[in-house]
Amino acid sequence: MLSALRSSVRLRCRYTTAASTGALRQLEKDGARILRAVQRRMDIRNELMHKAEDVTSQEGIARARQMKELESLHDAWVSWTKTRESLLETIPLLNDPDPTMRTLASDEYTGLSESLSQHISSTFPSLLVPPSPTRSLSALVELKAGVGGSEAALFLTDLLRVYIRYAGSCGWQSSIVQSSEVTGGGLREAIVEIKGDGAYDALRWESGVHRVQRVPATEASGRVHTSTVAIIVLPLGEEGEPSGDDNLFKMEDVKIEVMRARGAGGQHVNKTESAVRLTHIPTGITVSMQDERSQHQNKRRAFQVLRARLMDIKIIQDIAERREARRSIVRSADRSEKIRTYNYAQDRVTDHRIGLSIMNLQSVMEGDGIQEFLDALKQNWEQEIMEEAIDDVK
Structure with a gap:
């Protein structure tokens, strides 16, 4: 009976890990179009950073302005990336033998998951809307x-x-x-x-x-x-x-x-x-x-x-x-x-x-x-x- 119980615990732990990883994949699948749009903006930003233009030229001024407009989206993307990495590091701890560690990991996992969901449902969409050219009129x-x-x-x-x-x-x-x-x-x-x-x-x-x-x-x-x-x-x-x-x-x-x-x-x-x-x-x-x-x-x-x-x-x-x-x-x-x-x-x-x-x-x-x-x-x-x-x- 003890052997069967241990087998059941191992199965449940594997299921918890798989389910947690699957939940992240599902979140990224549901928000795939938004994430692709953000990644495209980040690619544009990287291209702008590698262009060695004179900042006093018209093209240089336009590039600097575009970089500034993408700054908030870049900060949000960095936040998303770090949060995602932290979530992946937390998932194995959900199966830690120590009950206290599992509880802490579970709380951490919940908070990180909510943060990632917020990025896709609110943060990224609001930043993808370009600033209005008439906002000061x-x-x-x-x-x-x-x-x-x-x-x-x-x-x-x-x-x-x-x-x-x-x-x-x-x-x-x-x-x-x-x-x-x-x-x-x-x-x-x-x-x-x-x-x-x-x-x-x-x-x-x-x-x-x-x-x-x-x-x-x-x-x-x-x-x-x-x-x-x-x-x-x-x-x-x-x-x-x-x-x-x-x-x-x-x-x-x-x-x-x-x-x-x-x-x-x-x-x-x-x-x-x-x-x-x-x-x-x-x-x-x-x-x-x-x-x-x-x-x-x-x-x-x-x-x-x-x-x-x-x-x-x-x-x-x-x-x-x-x-x-x-x-x-x-x-x-x-x-x-x-x-x-x-x-x-x-x-x-x-x-x-x-x-x-x-x-x-x-x-x-x-x-x-x-x-x-x-x-x-x-x-x-x-x-x-x-x-x-x-x-x-x-």
């Missing part, structure tokens, strides 16, 4: 009332308050650059400037058509109306009127017209030529500005908006040339797409791009509920970029 948010008449104008005003409130919660500065009221209240259109690092990257998912379904205050029969507001979020670079050629346009391609401001206002309205209209001839983009009191201020604002619109076009074109643009960013760039519905009767806000619904409309309109949408949209986009990066590895 501020934003211009343009809102235009669509179908629904005065109700659309009122809803535009509601959304404008949402973005101004959100900007304040993020520590960003916001100011209304231009607005146009309608009879009976509400705004037909508005442009709000939101200044702060990361404002554009956070808010760019808001571009598209926002639909509201609710009973207007003026509706006596209680019938639900459907109205829409179109939103375009533009990247905002440096302020100011260019003195010469801009990296986005040439001054010779911009037609500048000045005229008298129209509408209600102060003494400058209808008396001085303070309003400015810019036309970018190659694209046909027109920007009119009259809200500021002087021609110089309106001109500066108009160039700011023109530059933002041209930068938006450039970003979309650059993204469309890359494989990862096949999905959400191309769709979100379609300004006619209905992206979100605000249903007051059902107390529900639904984002149609990711199928996310929040059953608390007031938290979105009056609280911090919009953050849940922005976080989910960002996560969805990063997941798609990571999958594309993995698919690029043959």
Whole structure:
């Protein structure tokens, strides 16, 4: 009987070792595509390290920048490699004759296994997403009332308050650059400037058509109306009127017209030529500005908006040339797409791009509920970029 017991113990020990090693193999098999993508990045890094380029040359500067971008991924890869080696060294100790040693080895094995799983499920995927080239940009948010008449104008005003409130919660500065009221209240259109690092990257998912379904205050029969507001979020670079050629346009391609401001206002309205209209001839983009009191201020604002619109076009074109643009960013760039519905009767806000619904409309309109949408949209986009990066590895 004692001989049989010893045989059983030896068999169980061999099974423990085999099972532990098999678990590591299975983990690496499940994460094979991610590991190959990381290894490919490490190969690129090694190639860059062995290139003897002058660090003051353009190529040398570009190489140094690329090396820096791969630094965090390299650190994570070193951590993965060391953790894996430690795990392999720990596995034989799971069969140590000393019960205390086996217990310590078991605890160590559990911690190392969890660390390796974390690398594959979280650490590597987050680092495979390239840094956003627009991560430091501020934003211009343009809102235009669509179908629904005065109700659309009122809803535009509601959304404008949402973005101004959100900007304040993020520590960003916001100011209304231009607005146009309608009879009976509400705004037909508005442009709000939101200044702060990361404002554009956070808010760019808001571009598209926002639909509201609710009973207007003026509706006596209680019938639900459907109205829409179109939103375009533009990247905002440096302020100011260019003195010469801009990296986005040439001054010779911009037609500048000045005229008298129209509408209600102060003494400058209808008396001085303070309003400015810019036309970018190659694209046909027109920007009119009259809200500021002087021609110089309106001109500066108009160039700011023109530059933002041209930068938006450039970003979309650059993204469309890359494989990862096949999905959400191309769709979100379609300004006619209905992206979100605000249903007051059902107390529900639904984002149609990711199928996310929040059953608390007031938290979105009056609280911090919009953050849940922005976080989910960002996560969805990063997941798609990571999958594309993995698919690029043959």
